[in-house]
Amino acid sequence: MSRVVVTGRIPEAAIEKLRAEHDVDAWSGPESIGREELLRRVAGADAIVSLLTERVDAELLDAAGPQLKVVANVAVGYDNIDVSACTARGVVATNTPGVLTDATADIAFGLILMATRRLGEGERLIRSGEAWKWGMFFLLGSSLQGKTLGVVGMGGIGQATARRAKAFGMEIVYQSRSEIDPTITAELNARRVDLDELLAVSDVVSLHCPYGPATHHLIGAEQLAAMKSSAFLVNTARGPIVDEDALATALRDRTIAGAGLDVYEQEPRVHPGLLELDNVALLPHLGSATVETRTAMAMLAADNALAVLSGEQPPAPIA
Ligand SMILES: NC(=O)C1=CN([C@@H]2O[C@H](COP(=O)(O)OP(=O)(O)OC[C@H]3O[C@@H](n4cnc5c(N)ncnc54)[C@H](O)[C@@H]3O)[C@@H](O)[C@H]2O)C=CC1
Numbered sequence: 299m300s301r302v303v304v305t306g307r308i309p310e311a312a313i314e315k316l317r318a319e320h321d322v323d324a325w326s327g328p329e330s331i332g333r334e335e336l337l338r339r340v341a342g343a344d345a346i347v348s349l350l351t352e353r354v355d356a357e358l359l360d361a362a363g364p365q366l367k368v369v370a371n372v373a374v375g376y377d378n379i380d381v382s383a384c385t386a387r388g389v390v391a392t393n394t395p396g397v398l399t400d401a402t403a404d405i406a407f408g409l410i411l412m413a414t415r416r417l418g419e420g421e422r423l424i425r426s427g428e429a430w431k432w433g434m435f436f437l438l439g440s441s442l443q444g445k446t447l448g449v450v451g452m453g454g455i456g457q458a459t460a461r462r463a464k465a466f467g468m469e470i471v472y473q474s475r476s477e478i479d480p481t482i483t484a485e486l487n488a489r490r491v492d493l494d495e496l497l498a499v500s501d502v503v504s505l506h507c508p509y510g511p512a513t514h515h516l517i518g519a520e521q522l523a524a525m526k527s528s529a530f531l532v533n534t535a536r537g538p539i540v541d542e543d544a545l546a547t548a549l550r551d552r553t554i555a556g557a558g559l560d561v562y563e564q565e566p567r568v569h570p571g572l573l574e575l576d577n578v579a580l581l582p583h584l585g586s587a588t589v590e591t592r593t594a595m596a597m598l599a600a601d602n603a604l605a606v607l608s609g610e611q612p613p614a615p616i617a
């Protein structure tokens with residue numbers, strides 16, 4: 299029997315699956331586990347099932363000890379994990395791709411609608427108790443039909459967001475580091491462009507690339523200035539891909555028309571400049587937050603951990 303440490307609350311079905319074979323120590327406190335407690339608990343662990351709020355770095359891996367075999371992140375994004383530090387210690391790192399693709403694309407498209415149709419503003423107005431009535435020019439937004447969606451990072455979630463946009467009558471352009479299956483781009487009638495062209499031609503720019511040194515502040519003042527003044531920026535990827543200071547300024551000065559955000563540079567802190575603005579829709583990192591999706595993510599993370607502990611190839615290794 300191996301020792302499995304789970305760093306936060308995850309669906310019970312996944313805990314039961316792990317418990318059927320191993321000794322499981324699952325953090326179940328109402329708050330996230332503190333760093334000191336985490337460092338203490340991982341000592342002697344053979345597997346760590348981690349949440350994206352936990353930093354898995356050399357310090358944590360060393361605190362676990364040389365018997366550690368696997369870090370199974372319950373997320374597709376793994377910018378919280380130092381993968382080279384894992385590799386250097388012979389620890390397999392895994393993630394949960396695929397199972398959260400549709401849920402996250404739904405939130406990306408929800409933010410596109412919130413931003414372009416001013417849904418948050420309308421909701422806030424009703425709840426404020428202020429008088430309102432239908433008017434020809436009341437809370438006018440922007441239509442999506444015939445407009446262009448620019449997808450930055452045409453992986454699983456980028457493609458699923460593009461599919462939704464196509465159903466809304468949008469044209470698709472995309473920028474991606476890797477080659478995309480031509481049958482998918484043909485189905486979406488999607489045209490590959492570089493970032494400069496994408497920013498210049500898109501009415502909505504939606505970010506779906508991973509976060510890392512190559513994408514830190516990929517969108518800053520210069521890129522925002524290169525967008526149409528009528529365009530919207532949507533970020534469901536990771537906060538630090540966007541320079542939030544620059545975004546707050548661009549939204550305030552109407553360099554761009556609006557934005558929709560699910561992720562933030564210093565989560566859970568939201569840039570105070572954004573909180574003051576009406577032309578940005580703000581969600582609290584809800585991308586994969588459905589019962590079905592979170593269960594599927596936790597089960598995949600459990601399968602990843604169990605496979606490595608049995609000496610098998612995990613279903614979703616990071617590299
Ligand atoms: N808001 C939320 O709750 C969620 C956020 N995410 C974020 O979405 C990201 C994408 O997830 P998936 O689509 O499943 O991953 P994926 O690996 O299928 O797609 C990522 C795509 O980005 C491309 N890419 C990598 N570097 C790039 C760069 N510098 N510029 C442009 N494209 C680049 C890759 O080639 C790949 O096509 C995750 O890394 C995660 O950070 C994922 C799930 C939920």
Ligand SMILES: O=CC(=O)O
Pocket residue numbers: 350372373374375376398585586
């Ligand atoms: O942000 C969520 C993820 O799975 O990545």
